[in-house]
Amino acid sequence: MSKPENHALWQQFIHIVREEVKPALGCTEPISLALASATAAAQLAAPVERIEAWVSPNLMKNGMGVTVPGTGMVGLPIAAALGAIGGDAEAGLEVLSHASEQQIADAKALLHAGAVSVMLQQPCDQILYSRAKVYAGDEWASVTIAGGHTRIIQIEKQGQCLFMLDEAEAASQAEEARQQLAHSSLRQIFDFISEVPPEQIAFILEAARLNEALSREGLTGQWGLHIGATLEKQRAAGLLARDLSSNIVIRTSAASDARMGGATLPAMSNSGSGNQGIAATLPVVVVAEHFDASEEQLARALMLSHLSAIYIHHQLPRLSALCAATTASMGAAAGMVWLIDGRYETIARAISSMIGDVSGMICDGASNSCAMKVSTSAASAWKSVLMALDNTGVTGNEGIVADDVEQSIANLCALANHSMQQTDRQIIEIMARKAS
Template identity: 60%
Template sequence: IILIEKNGEVVFEKEQDECADCDPYDIFKQVSAREIFEFSCEVELDKIRFIRQAAILNRALSNEGLRENYGLHIGRTLRKQVGSGLMSDDLLSKIMIETTAASDARMGGATLPAMSNSGSGNQGIAATMPVVVVADYLNVSEEKRLRALFLSHLMAIYIHSKLPKLSALCAVTTASMGSCAGIAYLLTGKFETVSMGICSMIGDISGIICDGASNSCAMKVSTSVASGYKSVLMAMDETHVTGNEGIVEHDLDRTIDNLCSIASKSMHHIDRQVIEIMVSKPCP
């Protein structure tokens, strides 16, 4: 809170510090995706133990989303279809179900907090739960789990730092690129897997629009995290969307820049179009 007024009278005004106008994302202009990866692997563990809270808070949301029907209850629906045999009880299904259930609960009004990323609960969920599910499946050490979570969140912030403050690009997609990095670290520990995975995601789900926070956000969460896991599996088999295709380049940072350039420039008028569509819809 920076200002409180009552009947035109200033009751409280916070003093502005010297860095009030500083851009907290400036540091990310000086680093690369590889440096983000290397820092996450090498940083002193005690300095990143706080990231455990992301797993605790967002897992609680996931459990709540699987307990009751919230929003579109996609997580519960997918779990039901595993029981019916229409979906496999595999790691991809677990990632989609447990991550989407957290978003169902978040968007459906559950009175539980989410650990956010870049100011968004759904982004925090997308950057957290896929890594948690894979870490549980592999039964990794606490250190590896924490480093994977930290890498996921830091990579998500790194990519998001290249977006404008308001964007028509659904940022759940970029947060899921963070969890793609975290999963790649858990499965191979190699930056090359991270790079190939994120490039494939940008070749796959770039351009998904944000049409306002709503229950359907959970659909975009499920789509994005599925793309992330699929892209890691491809990378492990030495295949990915290459620099010969579309907006993807042979360098990860340039590929990320291309995606964010489209979000900053080409998608500039989408918000206005979305609002026009929403306000002109007939009442049900």
């Protein structure tokens, strides 16, 4: 019987997962700008004729090379244009889900007319920042998003402020969630998913449904670098074994192929990223199928994976030089271990081994190649699970890994929060030179 105080903590965990695990159509950085454009356009009576937009360096990094769903085009300008012309301002990260073929054509025409410009916001203290100013005749409206992909902080029309976020109140709510996670532990997350009534977490099964649909689409071979489809083809040719390990990598990378390649299917995201949601979901689903797990077992394993991924990512900047597919896959390692072994010690060992394996993987912007990083992270997760099941793994005598998994996570996050900030600036400089 769990203690009464645990139930309050469990409800906090459920609330956090509901806030951080949401459907998203397309890469969330360009989608954030599309949402700003759509919300600004909703303030005007006439069709948008011109768009000016400003974004943070990190949002520019993650938006310049990724395909916008349904358009076949990459980059922030088409996201801004389609958001203004065909976006649903009430749909959050699915802002482009109802854009029609005609609206896509109109957005491309706006682009070809030279009526869309996207610039760096300088100076910019926010990691996530986008501002869209849209014009229709003599009218204009502006929307600013900062601090989160859908966090609108200001709406302005013709110089008049229509909405201003109460930053103090919003900061207080965000701080409450941060404090809850900061004072929690992986052990508490493990206890939660082991004991919580299954009906309270059944909603997480939607992550399996959405991300499996993306995976099936990716296996058609039409999207991105078609890594999943290529590996499947090579498996049929006898160059890759048909086993659980290859299933995990193929089905996970296929979902990322479809998402990054512009498929018009939503991903269930984690911590504002579709790829993180995919990385936290598909390996667990594949292992659950292999062991013929029940829906309840799958729900508990997915909840462990997604909540562990949130717990680790919460200690990182929202965007950084560290590829967060790696930390999401640490959550997947936890979920897979739970399905096979069920012991906390094995989970801790697997996560520490992953930190010893893929901790140096950089994020060099959102693009089709993200599916490579997702596949690498999924493979690392499974390798670490197999090692942990054999009671072995990277120890506290090696590198940044500590004997305690919580300290291993803290060491990894310290790198991302401090020294890798310079790495991030260097990456952005390199990408900016390529784009110029």
